[in-house]
Amino acid sequence: MSGSLRLSRRRFLQVLAGTAGALVVGVRYAAAAVAPIPTGLLGNTFHGLGAYVRIDADGTVLIGARDPDTGTGVATSLPRIIADELDADWQRVRVVPLGLGVENGNGEPRWLYGRQAGGLGDSIPAAWRDLRQAGALARWLIREAAARKFGLPAAQLRCDKGMVLAPDGRKLDYGSLAEDAAGIAPPNKAPAPKSPDRYTLIGQPAGDVDARAIVTGEAQYSFDSQIGGALIAVLVHCPWPDGRIDRIDTGPALAVKGVVKVVQLNPEPNLPPGQTVIAPAVAVIAETTWAALQGRKALQLEWKPGASGNENSAVLEQQALALMDDDDASGVSSPGARVRDDGDVVGIARKAARRLDATYVQPWLAHATIEPMNCVVQLDKDKATLIVPTQLPQQAWSVVQRLTDLKPEQIEIQVPRIGGGYGRRLDHDYVVEAVMLAKMVDKPIKLIWTRENDLTHDFYQSGSVHKISVTMDRKRQIMTWDQRMASASALVKRGTPDNRLWSSETDPNLLPAGLVPNFRSDWYSLQSAIPRGPARGVPHIGNAFAVESFIDEIAHVLKEDPLDTRLRLLGDARLVPLQGGGTLDTGKLLNVLKLVADRIEWKNWLRSVNGLGLACWHVDGAYVAHAVEAAMQGEKLIIQRVVCAVDVGRVINPTGLEGQVAGATLDALSNALNLAITFKNGQIQQHDWKDYPLASMAQLPDAVEVITVPGDRDPTGASFLAMPTTAPALANAVFRASAVRVRRLPLMKELLRLL
Amino acid sequence: MLQVQAHGPLSKAEPNFTVEKPRDGIDLQINGEQYRHSGDPQLPLLWYLRDVLRLTGTKYGDDHGLGGTDLVLVDGKAVSAITQPMSALAGKQVTTVEGLASTDGSLHPLQQAFIDEDAIGCGYCTPGWLIASLDLLRRKHDPSDDDIDTLPNLCRCGCQTRVRRAIKRAAPLLKKGSASGLINGAAA
Numbered sequence: 001m002s003g004s005l006r007l008s009r010r011r012f013l014q015v016l017a018g019t020a021g022a023l024v025v026g027v028r029y030a031a032a033a034v035a036p037i038p039t040g041l042l043g044n045t046f047h048g049l050g051a052y053v054r055i056d057a058d059g060t061v062l063i064g065a066r067d068p069d070t071g072t073g074v075a076t077s078l079p080r081i082i083a084d085e086l087d088a089d090w091q092r093v094r095v096v097p098l099g100l101g102v103e104n105g106n107g108e109p110r111w112l113y114g115r116q117a118g119g120l121g122d123s124i125p126a127a128w129r130d131l132r133q134a135g136a137l138a139r140w141l142i143r144e145a146a147a148r149k150f151g152l153p154a155a156q157l158r159c160d161k162g163m164v165l166a167p168d169g170r171k172l173d174y175g176s177l178a179e180d181a182a183g184i185a186p187p188n189k190a191p192a193p194k195s196p197d198r199y200t201l202i203g204q205p206a207g208d209v210d211a212r213a214i215v216t217g218e219a220q221y222s223f224d225s226q227i228g229g230a231l232i233a234v235l236v237h238c239p240w241p242d243g244r245i246d247r248i249d250t251g252p253a254l255a256v257k258g259v260v261k262v263v264q265l266n267p268e269p270n271l272p273p274g275q276t277v278i279a280p281a282v283a284v285i286a287e288t289t290w291a292a293l294q295g296r297k298a299l300q301l302e303w304k305p306g307a308s309g310n311e312n313s314a315v316l317e318q319q320a321l322a323l324m325d326d327d328d329a330s331g332v333s334s335p336g337a338r339v340r341d342d343g344d345v346v347g348i349a350r351k352a353a354r355r356l357d358a359t360y361v362q363p364w365l366a367h368a369t370i371e372p373m374n375c376v377v378q379l380d381k382d383k384a385t386l387i388v389p390t391q392l393p394q395q396a397w398s399v400v401q402r403l404t405d406l407k408p409e410q411i412e413i414q415v416p417r418i419g420g421g422y423g424r425r426l427d428h429d430y431v432v433e434a435v436m437l438a439k440m441v442d443k444p445i446k447l448i449w450t451r452e453n454d455l456t457h458d459f460y461q462s463g464s465v466h467k468i469s470v471t472m473d474r475k476r477q478i479m480t481w482d483q484r485m486a487s488a489s490a491l492v493k494r495g496t497p498d499n500r501l502w503s504s505e506t507d508p509n510l511l512p513a514g515l516v517p518n519f520r521s522d523w524y525s526l527q528s529a530i531p532r533g534p535a536r537g538v539p540h541i542g543n544a545f546a547v548e549s550f551i552d553e554i555a556h557v558l559k560e561d562p563l564d565t566r567l568r569l570l571g572d573a574r575l576v577p578l579q580g581g582g583t584l585d586t587g588k589l590l591n592v593l594k595l596v597a598d599r600i601e602w603k604n605w606l607r608s609v610n611g612l613g614l615a616c617w618h619v620d621g622a623y624v625a626h627a628v629e630a631a632m633q634g635e636k637l638i639i640q641r642v643v644c645a646v647d648v649g650r651v652i653n654p655t656g657l658e659g660q661v662a663g664a665t666l667d668a669l670s671n672a673l674n675l676a677i678t679f680k681n682g683q684i685q686q687h688d689w690k691d692y693p694l695a696s697m698a699q700l701p702d703a704v705e706v707i708t709v710p711g712d713r714d715p716t717g718a719s720f721l722a723m724p725t726t727a728p729a730l731a732n733a734v735f736r737a738s739a740v741r742v743r744r745l746p747l748m749k750e751l752l753r754l755l
Numbered sequence: 756m757l758q759v760q761a762h763g764p765l766s767k768a769e770p771n772f773t774v775e776k777p778r779d780g781i782d783l784q785i786n787g788e789q790y791r792h793s794g795d796p797q798l799p800l801l802w803y804l805r806d807v808l809r810l811t812g813t814k815y816g817d818d819h820g821l822g823g824t825d826l827v828l829v830d831g832k833a834v835s836a837i838t839q840p841m842s843a844l845a846g847k848q849v850t851t852v853e854g855l856a857s858t859d860g861s862l863h864p865l866q867q868a869f870i871d872e873d874a875i876g877c878g879y880c881t882p883g884w885l886i887a888s889l890d891l892l893r894r895k896h897d898p899s900d901d902d903i904d905t906l907p908n909l910c911r912c913g914c915q916t917r918v919r920r921a922i923k924r925a926a927p928l929l930k931k932g933s934a935s936g937l938i939n940g941a942a943a
Binding site: 451655690 | 795798809816900908914918
């Protein structure tokens with residue numbers, strides 16, 4: 001981009017005269033040390049960075065998509081937010097994935113596009129705060145350029161679908177104004193974003209921008225990518241993260257035609273999980289994938305366990321139960337924590353008329369992305385080029401920087417569309433592996449993991465045990481709610497202080513916190529050497545399964561309609577303050593609950609031959625409810641209907657939202673029905689799809705009916721919103737259909753055991 | 756590289772070039788073009804497609820072809836490419852996802868139906884769903900929900916209900932064409 005025009009360093013929205021008369025608007029980040037966070041231009045909520053808009057002389061509008069798209073649709077929805085603000089013609093918009101934006105800020109990385117993260121559930125809320133500004137500024141400049149050409153005040157001009165229209169009927173295409181607009185100084189005050197009644201794209205359905213490339217097979221994922229002459233590397237990982245090689249003979253592997261080298265990789269000491277190799281490994285490097293796989297098969301290799309060699313998931317569960325029982329009187333001990341303590345649970349419980357307890361078990365889970373881990377890397381003396389499926393490109397950058405010692409701008413990270421993330425790709429062990437290998441062979445490397453590598457070497461979602469104890473008075477009012485949970489924190493050794501290890505596992509605002517006067521939530525810490533990491537829908541998944549199942553159990557004991565029990569618990573529509581800020585709007589929660597109940601014809605719940613089940617939840621200001629209708633045919637479970645209602649505030653792309661909600665529902669059903677990771681003697685027992693059987697088409701419902709509540713508050717994330725309520729609504733329906741209460745997932749295994 | 760193969764129609768040798776002596780190998784058609792594989796006969800079709808021909812629409816998902824990401828049509832039937840050694844493919848016609856659209860770029864009705872029904876999550880498993888669905892539609896012109904339930908594919912983004920809608924949308928459009936018209940691309 002020649003002739004770039006740098007404006008005041010205090011101004012972050014940057015206008016650049018591009019080549020061939022293009023107008024380029026970007027939002028540039030500068031570290032607080034360089035310039036204070038501007039308030040005038042971007043508002044108080046601005047906290048970082050941006051994407052760019054480029055209008056070419058031919059009217060083509062290029063919009064950068066800054067966040068990795070793991071299937072969440074952000075490559076479509078984020079550019080549409082900008083395009084709407086710009087009044088662009090969507091047919092003439094081209095979306096360009098941005099890759100990692102980094103430049104050299106006095107030796108430190110300066111992130112050109114600010115926040116770049118995918119699959120965390122906050123891409124849309126973040127974009128709503130900052131990306132609209134880029135579109136608004138570009139539109140302001142275009143309209144200003146048109147005003148000068150027409151000789152009319154800008155206020156008299158209207159923008160529509162890539163054209164500026166004058167009241168006298170004259171009109172100009174954005175493309176013809178781009179060059180002039182690039183020469184206009186931006187206003188001192190940020191142009192106001194559009195009023196919602198003028199939205200043309202926001203709230204309208206749109207298909208995925210990559211859809212055509214996907215259905216034709218042209219879409220290139222990282223797994224499909226190549227950098228000239230890259231050798232292929234495949235790995236055998238040690239079954240124990242702390243194990244080591246007992247015996248190795250590389251001869252037979254090296255004898256395979258095409259195998260170039262066999263090397264060993266070891267975790268570097270004292271680094272957080274996910275920032276070094278996940279376990280000792282042997283890599284077979286070859287000219288082709290087939291040769292590498294043949295070489296791997298030929299390896300003569302035996303491993304020795306380390307200290308974790310006797311860990312067993314069933315034993316860990318027993319430890320969890322013992323921990324929660326032993327601590328009955330003394331309270332939870334560090335690093336466990338009392339996460340919330342309202343009122344006087346112990347004192348009031350003593351006076352209660354009735355007490356009810358239950359224990360629920362959520363198994364360990366793998367991420368099991370369909371595109372396995374992989375990384376393509378080329379290392380030159382003063383340049384590293386990587387193609388990586390990462391949800392957090394900036395962290396990928398930092399592990400590459402540590403291993404190569406290159407300058408910030410010498411590390412290029414390309415992020416193509418990603419075959420699923422679910423939190424797995426927030427860790428970068430596979431990037432470390434690829435870079436280490438590239439250093440060893442002095443050639444570009446394409447590292448690929450097999451399904452076995454993936455299932456046996458994940459940063460798993462810890463299993464958890466939940467014990468709930470509730471007391472009621474004679475009027476059936478819940479007096480006390482005592483909730484205990486034990487799990488192995490995902491945050492161990494990740495820089496989180498011991499007294500915050502609970503924060504990946506639970507949350508002080510989970511239902512029914514704030515709705516019951518005497519409420520206590522304790523978290524107990526399990527020790528495990530099995531790697532853990534962030535996972536989709538955590539910490540809501542296990543907790544919602546326990547709480548929303550238990551509410552049905554209360555209803556059953558009280559001989560009450562479970563919907564009525566929920567309505568009594570939620571009470572009147574009101575705002576309940578959340579710990580740490582924000583509010584729970586019980587009116588919105590009641591609304592989604594009533595919507596799914598109406599749709600599934602809940603009034604028939606007692607008479608229906610099939611079982612009906614409900615659940616509702618709230619996640620980061622969004623509200624969700626599920627209703628499930630299930631039937632038993634012998635030992636076969638048929639999920640007849642699934643209804644999900646969501647309230648996410650303003651909807652950016654209804655098509656995308658429906659896809660996320662229906663998709664997360666099906667994924668959660670797959671988890672709940674079938675899936676568990678187990679370990680014996682420290683070794684993961686699941687090696688392929690046979691052992692970790694994602695739900696088949698036949699197991700899943702034929703449709704998911706999605707109801708979206710219209711709203712105009714700022715949008716919230718939706719990528720995992722539908723996860724928490726799916727399993728409990730299913731278990732509640734199964735109870736009605738079979739009279740069997742499943743308190744342990746996966747559901748099918750437990751149901752067949754209990755039937 | 757382990758394999759050497761002749762690309763494209765073998766008949767198109769230019770007169771000015773010395774014609775190479777034909778090598779032994781496995782002849783097969785992929786998306787309507789003739790290929791000869793003269794490398795390891797045990798090479799799985801998946802790696803031949805991906806590493807040799809750079810047709811990367813057919814995806815690796817697991818080693819046993821259980822997830823459906825690596826499905827291709829062999830003589831019209833869906834098979835897992837990672838389980839098929841090249842030796843089993845002599846004289847066969849293979850169609851990959853890249854061969855579904857017409858050479859003029861117009862999409863197969865099923866591809867269009869996947870777009871129209873938004874039957875796409877991350878998209879990594881989508882080619883496999885398309886191939887499995889085509890195989891189903893070849894056998895059942897008007898597939899029931901039970902028929903659709905037999906699809907072997909796995910998906911973590913939860914596209915299954917939308918794939919079901921896409922198949923139902925495409926079925927009547929395909930019924931009109933002949934069986935051989937199911938694939939309107941190069942392999943018709």
